[in-house]
Amino acid sequence: MSEETTKQRILRVAGELFAAKGYAATGVAELCEAANIGKGALYHHIKSKEDLLYQISKRHVEEPLEVAEALIDMELPADEKLRRLSRYQMKTIADHLPEITVYFRDGHHLDGEYRTKLEGLRARWERVWAVVLRQGVDQGIFRSADPISVKGLLGIFNYSWVWLDPDGLLPHEEIADQLADIALWGQLVNTRDRAVPASKATSPAPVALSLSP
Amino acid sequence: MSEETTKQRILRVAGELFAAKGYAATGVAELCEAANIGKGALYHHIKSKEDLLYQISKRHVEEPLEVAEALIDMELPADEKLRRLSRYQMKTIADHLPEITVYFRDGHHLDGEYRTKLEGLRARWERVWAVVLRQGVDQGIFRSADPISVKGLLGIFNYSWVWLDPDGLLPHEEIADQLADIALWGQLVNTRDRAVPASKATSPAPVALSLSP
Incomplete structure (x- = not known):
């Protein structure tokens, strides 16, 4: 799986979670589990949870x-x-x-x-x-x-x-x-x-x- | 100060906080401080944070x-x-x-x-x-x-x-x-x-x- 695909998966899963629960109510641990990715790997793809919110919003x-x-x-x-x-x-x-x-x-x-x-x-x-x-x-x-x-x-x-x-x-x-x-x-x-x-x-x-x- | 006035103050302050920060990002401790009320007293007026959200929304x-x-x-x-x-x-x-x-x-x-x-x-x-x-x-x-x-x-x-x-x-x-x-x-x-x-x-x-x- 290419790096781009992993990032796309993170964005899609996070978008679904934020939409369902709200940004503030979604924890990073929960997000990692849903996207099937470790915390270290997640931060390889995104800078922060706020950065993720911005990426999803503008995407x-x-x-x-x-x-x-x-x-x-x-x-x-x-x-x-x-x-x-x-x-x-x-x-x-x-x-x-x-x-x-x-x-x-x-x-x-x-x-x-x-x-x-x-x-x-x-x-x-x-x-x-x-x-x-x-x-x-x-x-x-x-x-x-x-x-x-x-x-x-x-x-x-x-x-x-x-x-x-x-x-x-x-x-x-x-x-x-x-x-x-x-x-x-x-x-x-x-x-x-x-x-x-x-x-x-x-x-x-x-x-x-x-x-x- | 009558009980009704205290409840009105809680609703107003919570409405302002929720509007500014979002419901999920607002903690009960923060709310108590902003409304100048103890936690016990707060729960004398509202059943739960969710109840408060509902009261504010329908108010x-x-x-x-x-x-x-x-x-x-x-x-x-x-x-x-x-x-x-x-x-x-x-x-x-x-x-x-x-x-x-x-x-x-x-x-x-x-x-x-x-x-x-x-x-x-x-x-x-x-x-x-x-x-x-x-x-x-x-x-x-x-x-x-x-x-x-x-x-x-x-x-x-x-x-x-x-x-x-x-x-x-x-x-x-x-x-x-x-x-x-x-x-x-x-x-x-x-x-x-x-x-x-x-x-x-x-x-x-x-x-x-x-x-x-």
């Missing part, structure tokens, strides 16, 4: 983040970008629920440099959303790119680590599309027949229409 | 939940009910952020009867949203009351324990209204000029219009 976040960041410069209408972000995000959460649970729930146990790095990852995700919303506003198809809109929309997707069942009947692609519909369309039907609140009224922008698929 | 959830449940039978259009739910939820989170943090983040440490009770509270919140969405669909003003819509919309508000700053410049009432706008209107402007996805097309319902404010 499945960096890659989709790079994919998401690449979306920014693509020639696509912002609503299509939002739909793709939804797909990336829900696939990540569905495929790596234990690690994503640790990322969202246990990240507060990180201090110093690790904390700064984790917050950097979160800020990069948020920035992608903020930029795509801003592009949508500039295209005349989105209402707002203010920070509350960014946080509110992120919540639709990020909160799913609490309820998503990766083995459930509904494929994560379909869940992603339904959540994107909520983000794009909201709950109201027949908005043409309803008064638009003053803060939401925006004049039509031809650019937007030409960009629409 | 500021039950009351707004009862207010929210009372909304169900009111003669109001569903969009107004959604706006009020947003106000209740954001006020609760803003006023009691430490306890709400513990409720959302550390609830998984509860077992047995405590776990069942906490999940009961979560189910009741979710039921209020599901019923209000269903009422909106029946009134012809909402698109969907399916479980994904319920979870997606809840995420807009529930995820705010991660980012809300109760001492921030924006009052929680205003944040609540902006988040409600996201839930109701979504990000798209000029929906009259955009194709409605097949799954979202709904014919106008006169009932809805007469109910609109």
Whole structure:
């Protein structure tokens, strides 16, 4: 078994344990037993328990983040970008629920440099959303790119680590599309027949229409 | 100092400690010191650390939940009910952020009867949203009351324990209204000029219009 494989096993087993019991409640001895590795060998692969928490938290976040960041410069209408972000995000959460649970729930146990790095990852995700919303506003198809809109929309997707069942009947692609519909369309039907609140009224922008698929 | 006041102090201090350090990482000795109380006296007020976690988690959830449940039978259009739910939820989170943090983040440490009770509270919140969405669909003003819509919309508000700053410049009432706008209107402007996805097309319902404010 190669060294890389051992490290991957440590990360997977630790991710599952942290997700099930919580980071603080998981002891190193318990982790060694679950990963079938001695304490000395464990510390050959990781610097500390905190380092392990950081490795697990960032493990499945960096890659989709790079994919998401690449979306920014693509020639696509912002609503299509939002739909793709939804797909990336829900696939990540569905495929790596234990690690994503640790990322969202246990990240507060990180201090110093690790904390700064984790917050950097979160800020990069948020920035992608903020930029795509801003592009949508500039295209005349989105209402707002203010920070509350960014946080509110992120919540639709990020909160799913609490309820998503990766083995459930509904494929994560379909869940992603339904959540994107909520983000794009909201709950109201027949908005043409309803008064638009003053803060939401925006004049039509031809650019937007030409960009629409 | 009355017994009730001592218990309230224990709950407040423990809520702050658990929110800052996490439930599992907070020791009873540390808690006694922070609350300025002996261990014997502490256990006069609480049954166990787990009992304390449960008390903190439910403390500021039950009351707004009862207010929210009372909304169900009111003669109001569903969009107004959604706006009020947003106000209740954001006020609760803003006023009691430490306890709400513990409720959302550390609830998984509860077992047995405590776990069942906490999940009961979560189910009741979710039921209020599901019923209000269903009422909106029946009134012809909402698109969907399916479980994904319920979870997606809840995420807009529930995820705010991660980012809300109760001492921030924006009052929680205003944040609540902006988040409600996201839930109701979504990000798209000029929906009259955009194709409605097949799954979202709904014919106008006169009932809805007469109910609109």
